[in-house]
Amino acid sequence: MAKSMTLLWGAGSPPCWRVMITLEEKKLQGYKHKLLSFEKEDHKSQEVLQINPRGQLPAFKHGDDIINESVGACLYLENQFKSQGNKLIPDSPPQQALMYQRMMEGLTLTEKLNLVVFYDLYAPEGERHESAVKRNKDNLVAELQRWEGYLENVAAGSYLAGAFSLADVVAFPNIAYAFRYGLSVGRYPKLAKYYSLLKDRPSIKTTWPPQWYQIAQRSEILKDL
Amino acid sequence: MAKDMTLMWGAGSPPCWRVMIALEEKNLQGYNSKQLSFEKGEHKSKDVMAINPRGQLPAFKHGNIVLNESYGICLYLEDQFKSQGTKLTPDNKAENALMLQRMFEGLTLFDAMKQVLFYTRFVPENERHDSAQKRNAENLKSEVGRWESYLQGSGPYLAGKTFSLADVIVFPVIAFLFRFGLSEEHYPKLAAYHNTLKDRPSIKSTWPPNWVDTPGQPALKDL
Numbered sequence: 068m069a070k071s072m073t074l075l076w077g078a079g080s081p082p083c084w085r086v087m088i089t090l091e092e093k094k095l096q097g098y099k100h101k102l103l104s105f106e107k108e109d110h111k112s113q114e115v116l117q118i119n120p121r122g123q124l125p126a127f128k129h130g131d132d133i134i135n136e137s138v139g140a141c142l143y144l145e146n147q148f149k150s151q152g153n154k155l156i157p158d159s160p161p162q163q164a165l166m167y168q169r170m171m172e173g174l175t176l177t178e179k180l181n182l183v184v185f186y187d188l189y190a191p192e193g194e195r196h197e198s199a200v201k202r203n204k205d206n207l208v209a210e211l212q213r214w215e216g217y218l219e220n221v222a223a224g225s226y227l228a229g230a231f232s233l234a235d236v237v238a239f240p241n242i243a244y245a246f247r248y249g250l251s252v253g254r255y256p257k258l259a260k261y262y263s264l265l266k267d268r269p270s271i272k273t274t275w276p277p278q279w280y281q282i283a284q285r286s287e288i289l290k291d292l
Numbered sequence: 293m294a295k296d297m298t299l300m301w302g303a304g305s306p307p308c309w310r311v312m313i314a315l316e317e318k319n320l321q322g323y324n325s326k327q328l329s330f331e332k333g334e335h336k337s338k339d340v341m342a343i344n345p346r347g348q349l350p351a352f353k354h355g356n357i358v359l360n361e362s363y364g365i366c367l368y369l370e371d372q373f374k375s376q377g378t379k380l381t382p383d384n385k386a387e388n389a390l391m392l393q394r395m396f397e398g399l400t401l402f403d404a405m406k407q408v409l410f411y412t413r414f415v416p417e418n419e420r421h422d423s424a425q426k427r428n429a430e431n432l433k434s435e436v437g438r439w440e441s442y443l444q445g446s447g448p449y450l451a452g453k454t455f456s457l458a459d460v461i462v463f464p465v466i467a468f469l470f471r472f473g474l475s476e477e478h479y480p481k482l483a484a485y486h487n488t489l490k491d492r493p494s495i496k497s498t499w500p501p502n503w504v505d506t507p508g509q510p511a512l513k514d515l
Binding site: 120129131132133134135136137138139140142143146147156160161163164167168170171172174191193194196198199213 | 358372
C-alpha cells in the first residue's frame with residue numbers, strides 16, 4: 068500500500084508536514100519520499116511539475132491518483148485507510164463538527180502566520196508598507212489569541228477537537244513553526260502547552276522538520292507578538 | 293432534522309451558496325434560513341457574532357452544534373446524512389482523490405478571484421500599486437485557464453462522471469466569475485459547465501436572489 072505512494076516534500080513546510088504526520092498515523096510508513104530544497108528551487112523542477120503542475124510541495128501520488136493539496140491528501144488517507152492506524156475524524160456529530168471547524172480554521176491561521184513571517188515573499192520590494200506589516204501583525208495576534216482560547220482546556224488526549232484528529236494534523240505544524248520563528252511561550256501559554264504535549268507524539272517526532280526555511284533570518288520575527 | 297438547522301447567509305457569497313447547495317442535495321430543505329446584508333454590515337451583528345465570533349458568513353447551527361467554515365459544513369452534512377439525498381463523495385478511488393484535489397484547489401481559485409475583484413476592499417488606498425493589480429490579474433487569468441483545462445478532461449463534472457462536493461464547493465466561484473463578466477468565448481469549457489449546472493435543482497433553487505433578473509458586472513470581460 069505505502070509502497071505505491073510517493074511524497075515529494077520540503078523541510079519545515081507545514082503542508083508537507085501534515086501529510087507526513089497523517090501517513091505515520093495511518094501506519095503507512097514505507098512510502099517513497101524525496102526531500103527537496105525550496106532554496107534551490109527544486110519545487111519548480113520537472114520532477115515536481117510532472118506530479119504538481121503548480122510547482123508546489125507537497126506533491127503526492129498514490130498509484131495513479133494525485134493529491135497535492137495537503138488537507139485533501141490528509142482527508143483522502145483517513146478515508147481510504149479508515150480501518151488502520153488511528154482514527155482521525157470523530158464519528159460523534161458534535162466532535163466531528165468541531166474537528167472540521169478547527170481543521171479549516173487551521174488554514175486561516177496558516178495564512179495569517181505566512182503574511183507576517185514571509186511578508187517579503189508576498190510583497191515585492193516597492194510594494195511593502197509599514198501599515199501593512201502592522202496590520203498583518205495585529206491580525207496575527209488576534210488570531211493567535213483566538214487559538215489560545217480554543218486550547219483553554221488543553222491536556223494530554225484533549226486537543227483541538229478532543230482526541231488527536233485531522234484538526235491537530237493541520238494546525239500543529241503551523242503552531243510548531245510559530246514557536247520556531249520566535250513566538251513567546253510566556254505570552255501564549257496554552258499554545259506552548261499544546262506544543263509541548265504533542266511534540267513527542269510518535270507521528271510528529273518521527274517527521275520533525277530537519278530544518279526550517281531561512282531560520283537564521285527569521286528566527287526572531289515573531290518574538291514581539 | 294432540517295428544522296434543527298439554522299443558516300445565516302449573504303447573497304452571492306460563494307461560501308454561503310455552497311452550503312445552501314449541499315443542504316438541497318442532502319434533502320435538508322426546511323432549515324431556518326436567514327439572509328443578511330453584507331452592505332449593511334449585518335455579518336458583524338450580535339446575532340451572527342453569537343454563532344460566529346469571527347463575524348463572517350456562513351454561520352451555521354445544527355441543534356447546539358456550530359460550524360462556520362463552509363468546507364467543514366459541506367463535509368459534515370455529507371458524512372452525517374450519508375444515506376439521504378445525493379451521494380456527494382464518489383466511491384471510485386480515482387474520482388474521490390480528484391474530488392478532494394479540486395475541492396481544495398477551489399480555495400486558490402477563490403483567493404485569486406478576490407485579489408482582483410475585491411482589491412480595493414482589501415487594500416487600503418495608500419498601499420495600492422498598479423504592479424500588484426497587474427500581477428493579480430495575470431494570476432487570475434492563469435488560474436482560470438487552469439480550470440478551463442481541468443474541464444477538457446473526462447467530465448462533465450470536476451471529479452469526473454459524478455456530481456460531487458468538488459462541484460458544490462467550486463461551482464459558486466465559477467458562477468461568480470461569470471457574473472462579473474468572464475467571457476464565454478475565452479473559456480468555453482467553463483461556460484458549458486456553468487450553463488449545464490445552473491439548471492441543476494439544488495443550484496437553481498439557491499441562485500443568489502440579487503442576481504435574478506439583474507445584469508452582472510463587466511470587470512472580468514477581458515480576462
